[in-house]
Amino acid sequence: MRRRSHWAWGWADRFPDRDARRAIGEQVRAITSFDVKDVTEPVALDAITMPAPRIDAPPSLAAITSIDHEDRALHTRGRSYRDVVRGFYGDFASAPDLVMRPRDEREVDAILDWASSARVAVVPFGGGTSVVGGVEMDERRETYAGVVSLDLGAMTRxxxxxxxxxxxxxxxxxxxxxxxxxxxxxxxxxxxxxxxxxxxxxxxxxxxxxxxxxxxxxxxxxxxxxxxxxxxxxxxxxxxxxxxxxxxxxxxxxxxxxxxxxxxxxxxxxxxxxRPTFRASASVKFTSYERAVDATRAIAQSGLFPSNCRLLDQREAMMNGVAMGASVLVLGFESADHPLEAWMERALSIAREHGGESEGATYRSGAGSADDAAGRWRQAFLDAPYLQSSLVSLGMIADTFETACTWDRFATLHAAVVRAVRDASARVCGAKALVSCRFTHVYPDGPAPYYTFVAPATRGRELEQWTEIKRAASDALMAHGATITHHHAVGRLHRPWYEQERPSLFEHVLRATKRELDPAGILNPGVLLA
Missing domain, CATH: 3.30.465.10 (Uridine Diphospho-n-acetylenolpyruvylglucosamine Reductase; domain 3)
Incomplete structure (x- = not known):
């Protein structure tokens, strides 16, 4: 069977070999002039050490319990930059004591009953793709008799x-x-x-x-x-x-x-x-990013409601092989009911009114995938997490964060965020980060900007340097009225800024609900609430 990587994103066989990673390093050096390190290798699975399990499962749950070395490693944490770096260097000290895979609700209930009485923390685990520390117990683990990773992978129907x-x-x-x-x-x-x-x-x-x-x-x-x-x-x-x-x-x-x-x-x-049978896709290039933002806002407020309306700034478009020297608005419509020419042509007309240039749309019916800018962007979007793992092996900081704000605040927010990230990286890394932005989602009242930043790291200090950049970015979001996350959740990583964002009285509501539903406090301690 195909195996998941014990430390990196996704499938283990997607991690490039040394020569391929060196080639990636040369590309990064050419784009950024950063001092890219030579490749190093991650600590192998069989070389990882982790604490022995502190607890045993009761006999009634033994059939769905695992203490397998690889199982525990795969369930140690999610896949944020912080997680990937620690996994790369073989740090699995926070591995769960047990991995449990209930097959039905009855077994979920039995796990929670046992854990409540035995004071065992239970961390629900889906695909392990959290990028906010949502599936890893931190220092609070020592206040519990043990930690169980509750994997729902047997309940898939x-x-x-x-x-x-x-x-x-x-x-x-x-x-x-x-x-x-x-x-x-x-x-x-x-x-x-x-x-x-x-x-x-x-x-x-x-x-x-x-x-x-x-x-x-x-x-x-x-x-x-x-x-x-x-x-x-x-x-x-x-x-x-x-x-x-x-x-x-x-x-x-x-x-x-x-x-x-x-x-x-x-x-x-x-x-x-x-399932949709009619699809339309197009890309629009802009020499002015400000006019591209205005065009995107006009389409978001037009009532056309495209399925795809993602704006890539010049750096984002360049890094993903979509275009050079231009911001690109990627548009798409889809329907199982009707052809889409009228909707797409009106969206393109709005874009042209704001200075956009397009070679027109591609229309498809039935099965098929796009090989145009939209198709190239989609593939780059899915491949991006794998690239991060390669950059870690090259001694680079590479991460993302996302937010949402109202349209009237975007220009000021965007300038402040880019400045904060570049200034922080210059201070702690000795070079200003490469920062790019795309809109992942748009609403009539505002966009959801998604930022990527890349900076050179000092081996052994990656997490210290990354923490400073992440803090600077998050502080900028809070200072300019944005949200700490649009779709990546809060977890443990975002909690300090979530505490600033939520109404103070609402914390008491959450705590009261927690006490009522989870009196023993065993469920994912440290997430959302300190």
Whole structure:
């Protein structure tokens, strides 16, 4: 079977060999003039040491429990830059004591009952793709008898499909490819494609309020959840299937983004769609980034609601092989009902009114994929996490962060964020970082900018240097009225800035809910709440 990397993003066989990584280093040096180090190799799996398990599973749970060396390594942490660097150097001191894979709700309930009575921390684990420290116990682990990584990978089925209402009930452990393959048998699709799609799970998407396929309208998984089942230490919560309701605060909304601190999501009814048969794609080049932003805003406010409306600044377009010397707006429309010429032509007309240049659109019906700028961008988007692993082996800091703000604040925010990242990297790395920006999602009232930064690191000081840059970027977001995250969740990494963002009284509401649903405080301690 194909194996996941024990330290890096995705599949182990996607990590390039030394020659390929040297070539990547030469490309980075040519673009940035950074002092790129020669390649080094990650610590091999069999060379990793980790503490022995502190606890044993009760006999009733032994059949679903693993203490396998590789299992524990794979469940130690997520895949942020901080995680990848520590994994690269063989630091697995925070490995869970046990990995448990429940096969149904009954076994989830049994795990939580045992853990509550034995004071064992339980960290729900989907695909392990968290980039915010959402699946790793930190120093608080010593206050618990042990730590269990609760992996829902045995619960992957599409349980029911309601073709009339266009909804499906899906178990929370299903990855993107698993649920899409099952829905395709019914001619349906969830159409939720986060960058982590290949490995992340439905339960993880819901627990972290993940951003999906659509750049407008259905941007978050929030918009697709119809109801859910959540096993808490106090019992089961099942919400009612409804298209909408005005009956008080929504229990679904309480669980969306709760990151496993209130309960374990076991399955959900989600809205699905007939698989699209009509597609349109186009790219528009701009010499002025400011006019490109204005064009994007005009399209977002036009009521056209494209499925793709992603603006790449010049550096982003260049690094992803989309264009040289221009910002690029990537547009797309899709439908299972009607041709799309009218929608696309109007969007292109708006872009041209703001100084954009386009060679026109590509229209397709039936199966097929784009080989134009949109197609190149999509492939680069999916490959980006693998590139980060190569850059770590070359002694580079390479990371991303995302946010959202209103249109009136974007220009000031953007300038401040770029300045903060470049100044911090100059201070701690000796060189100003390469910073690029793209809009991942757009709304009538604002964009979701997604930043990438690359800077030279000093081997052995990577995390110290990265921490300073990350802090500078996050402080800039808070100072200019943006959010600490648009779709990457809070976890442990973003919590200090989330505490500034949320209303102070709301913390008491969260704590009261935590006490009621998880009296022993075993579920994912340290996430969202200190």
């Amino acid at each position: 599409v349980l029911e499909v309601d073709a009339t209402s266009r909804a499906a009930r899906i178990q929370a452990g299903a990855t993107g490819p698993q649920l899409e393959a099952q829905l395709a048998q019914h001619g349906m699709s969830m159409r939720c494609y986060p960058q982590s799609f290949e490995h992340s799970t439905l339960g993880g998407w819901i627990a972290t309020r993940a951003g999906g396929h659509f750049a407008t309208v259905y941007t978050h998984v929030d918009d697709l959840v119809e109801s859910m089942r959540v096993v808490t230490p106090r019992g089961l919560i099942e919400t009612r299937r409804l298209p909408a309701s005005g009956a008080g605060p929504s229990p679904d909304r309480l669980m969306l983004g709760s990151e496993g601190i209130f309960g374990v999501i076991t399955d959900a009814w989600v809205r699905v769609q007939v």
